Amino acid sequence: MASPYPEDPSLERHFKGHRDAVTCVDFSFNMKQLASGSMDSCLMVWHMKPQSRAYRFTGHKDAVTCVNFSPSGHLLASGSRDKTVRIWVPNIKGESTVFRAHTATVRSVHFCSDGQSFVTASDDKTIKVWSTHRQKFLFSLSQHINWVRCAKFSPDGRLIVSASDDKTVKLWDKTSRECVHSYCEHGGFVTYVDFHPSGTCVAAAGMDNTVKVWDVRTHRLLQHYQLHSAAVNALSFHPSGNYLVTASSDSTLKILDLMEGRLLYTLHGHQGPATTVAFSRTGEYFASGGSDEQVMVWKSNFDVIDYGEVLRVQRPPATLASSSGTLTVSILEQRLTLTEDKLKQCLENQQLIMQRTTP
Structure with a gap:
């Protein structure tokens, strides 16, 4: 029988130029x-076109x-141990605007x-929200009691999720600026969330070698992976939502x-x-970085469906504005909501995989 995964991911190219550990990577939208x-x-x-200078x-x-x-793709933001954020224009001039953002490492x-x-x-210990073009500070979120390692907007921009060394993942409402929920199941510092x-x-990675996935509506733990033998430093969802x-x-x-709850x-x-990883916007590629100073670009290969087409088919007409959210949610709920039985099955699958892969 033909495998649904046509090929293993393959190393497409690697970039050398950094003189110390690589900490972060991100693809431009195009x-x-x-x-x-x-x-x-x-x-x-780095330019994805071969023979282009970085x-x-x-x-x-x-x-x-x-x-x-x-x-x-016209701007690029970076944060640093120098406590600043810089917004760059990613062209040959490399001009940047400096935000004196925090009183400690960003x-x-x-x-x-x-x-x-x-x-x-x-x-x-704070999370701050800034206006991009007016270049000004908007507001701060400060309920974490230790370093905040990561903060991300939800796709619709209404929520913010954060991960901290206080061992919690917090969900914030951007409008009310209130903490909506704290997820406290991590056994160690939480390194990354998205x-x-x-x-x-949301999925969160931890120093306790785990990845946990929570439903932000019911706040239930959906999946729990313990597949690495050391800290998980970063994670990235495939745009289809089916892979991590x-x-x-x-x-x-x-x-x-994620649909099967198993290691591929x-x-x-x-x-x-390996310190960082990120999918491209189409999911065709992902990039990784490590303490070996290398940036690697991998071709995914495992998902040949054109998700752009799927999204276009699923997107309802503009005239159905009032019901479009409901339609999207119903589709996603069919795909994402894991029953207790399914969760149990996922965990059992993982245990089997662990037994098979443990020497």
Whole structure:
């Protein structure tokens, strides 16, 4: 019988240029550029077109910890241990605007889907939201009691999720600026968090080697993966929402099939900890970075459906504005809501995989 996964992911190319550990990667929306940050204080913008020269942006006075392209791709945000955020124009000039953002290391920066604002997270225990174009501070969220490692907007921009060394994941309402819920199931520092493309659930990675997926509506734990043998440093959802890729200090990347609740692939590319990973906007590629100073670009191969087509078919006509949300949610609920039985089955599958893969 033909496998539903046509080929294993393959290493497409790798970029050398950083002089210290790579901390973060992000693709531009049009896939023409890939940005990476490093402990060497530099930001690199690599061109996906072969034989094109990379841009090296200097300006940060200490390690670059996070990077994110704006939805338009015309701007690139970076955060640093120097406590600042810089907004760059990713061209040969590399001009940037500096935001004196926090009183300690900036760990995370992420643009809202409309590009009008961005959110930052810091070791000063706060999350801050900023206006992109007016270049001003909007408001702060401060209920974490330890370093905040990561903060992300939901796809619709109405919620913010954050991960902290206080061992919690917090969900915030952007309008009321209130903490809606705290997820406290992690056994250690929470290193990374992100929203599922549907906005209905979040996945968080932890120092306790786990990945956990929660429903943001019911706040139930949907899935719990313990597949890595060291801290999970980053994760990224495939745009289809069916897959999750993780990067770990055990030096591997792992690709999880979320619909089946099982491990699909383990990728060995980095020498030493894999620190960061991100899918491209189409899901055709993903990039990873490691303490080996390497940036690697992988071709996914495992999902050949054109999800652009699927989304176009599922998108209801504009005249049904009032019911469009309901339709989308009903489709997603069919796909995503795991019953108790399904969750139990997923956990049993994982245990079997663990038994098979443990020497």
